[in-house]
Amino acid sequence: MASSPLSSASPALRIISSLFPQYSPTLHANPSLLPLSPSRPHSLSLSLSTSSRSEKLSCRAVSSATAARMASEKKVQVFDSKDDLAAELAKYTADLSDKFTKERSSFTVVLSGGSLIDYLRKLVEPPYLDSVDWSKWHVFWVDERVVPKDHEDSNYKLAYDGFLSKVPILPGNVYAINDALSAEGAADDYETGLRHLVKNGVVDFSEATGVPKFDLMLLGMGPDGHVASLFPGHPLCKEKEKWVTFIKDSPKPPPERITFTFPVINTSAYIALVVTGAGKAGAVQKALGNSEDSGTLPVELVSPAGELTWFLDKNAASKL
Numbered sequence: 001m002a003s004s005p006l007s008s009a010s011p012a013l014r015i016i017s018s019l020f021p022q023y024s025p026t027l028h029a030n031p032s033l034l035p036l037s038p039s040r041p042h043s044l045s046l047s048l049s050t051s052s053r054s055e056k057l058s059c060r061a062v063s064s065a066t067a068a069r070m071a072s073e074k075k076v077q078v079f080d081s082k083d084d085l086a087a088e089l090a091k092y093t094a095d096l097s098d099k100f101t102k103e104r105s106s107f108t109v110v111l112s113g114g115s116l117i118d119y120l121r122k123l124v125e126p127p128y129l130d131s132v133d134w135s136k137w138h139v140f141w142v143d144e145r146v147v148p149k150d151h152e153d154s155n156y157k158l159a160y161d162g163f164l165s166k167v168p169i170l171p172g173n174v175y176a177i178n179d180a181l182s183a184e185g186a187a188d189d190y191e192t193g194l195r196h197l198v199k200n201g202v203v204d205f206s207e208a209t210g211v212p213k214f215d216l217m218l219l220g221m222g223p224d225g226h227v228a229s230l231f232p233g234h235p236l237c238k239e240k241e242k243w244v245t246f247i248k249d250s251p252k253p254p255p256e257r258i259t260f261t262f263p264v265i266n267t268s269a270y271i272a273l274v275v276t277g278a279g280k281a282g283a284v285q286k287a288l289g290n291s292e293d294s295g296t297l298p299v300e301l302v303s304p305a306g307e308l309t310w311f312l313d314k315n316a317a318s319k320l
């Protein structure tokens with residue numbers, strides 16, 4: 001298991017629970033939308049809380065964890081403000097960028113849509129703007145809506161406007177979907193592209209699981225506990241063969257999307273789950289608390305081979 005590279009926690013950071021022992025033809029950047037102007041990352045020193053609340057949470061989580069989840073290293077961090085969360089997420093990401101760019105010639109980062117992009121806001125500011133080796137970044141999407149790249153619903157557009165346009169990541173290293181294809185075609189095309197990138201050594205590969213091993217996934221979670229475009233009760237949550245699949249009946253609009261599957265998500269070296277807002281407190285409680293019906297949410301299936309870190313604001317953590 002990879003150890004955290006992370007080492008000085010911000011004062012506002014509260015760790016309430018910690019270690020659980022235990023290219024392609026079309027996988028390309030869109031030059032018209034990627035006039036990326038140009039322009040390094042870190043690990044949190046985890047100051048473990050010894051409060052009774054912290055111990056209680058750890059016990060609760062352990063009691064509800066499956067054997068697979070126990071195999072993961074899990075950290076839960078609660079921040080007093082969204083700005084504090086964004087500051088720590090920037091530091092965490094920059095540290096991991098530093099670690100992986102020193103170890104390999106690339107840093108493979110997977111983005112989700114939604115509010116996650118806004119929480120990357122401090123990563124595009126000093127000191128990270130100049131200290132991160134952006135030239136080594138390779139950017140992917142854990143899920144994407146099947147809409148044109150300039151559509152308001154596009155995760156690519158969201159990431160471009162809020163993050164990619166502000167840092168000097170090479171346009172050729174940004175892997176958007178082919179928006180001219182159907183959902184099924186775009187999913188197949190994205191998987192084909194990934195296979196090329198694995199073959200070329202840009203993306204790491206896990207012999208153990210037979211799927212790509214991304215360095216970092218930055219995930220959000222919906223109020224219903226969905227992650228990526230893997231929704232509660234949907235058969236796609238059980239997909240074991242495909243790396244990338246598609247959905248045409250997403251309960252969260254728009255309905256047509258492509259998404260990484262759980263085997264790929266769970267092969268990641270690091271996953272950050274960024275969850276804020278009182279509307280998500282129930283799902284957070286189910287996933288991390290001692291809920292009777294724990295184990296029913298997609299987010300509970302997130303159990304990476306590496307390290308999982310929850311970044312919560314106090315509202316999302318309010319039922320813990």
Ligand SMILES: O=C(O)[C@H](O)[C@@H](O)[C@H](O)[C@H](O)COP(=O)(O)O
Nearest residue numbers: 112113114115220221222227228
């Ligand atoms: O494209 C998407 O819809 C997503 O990738 C999705 O999984 C998102 O991350 C969650 O729905 C959380 O979104 P919010 O953070 O905006 O609530």
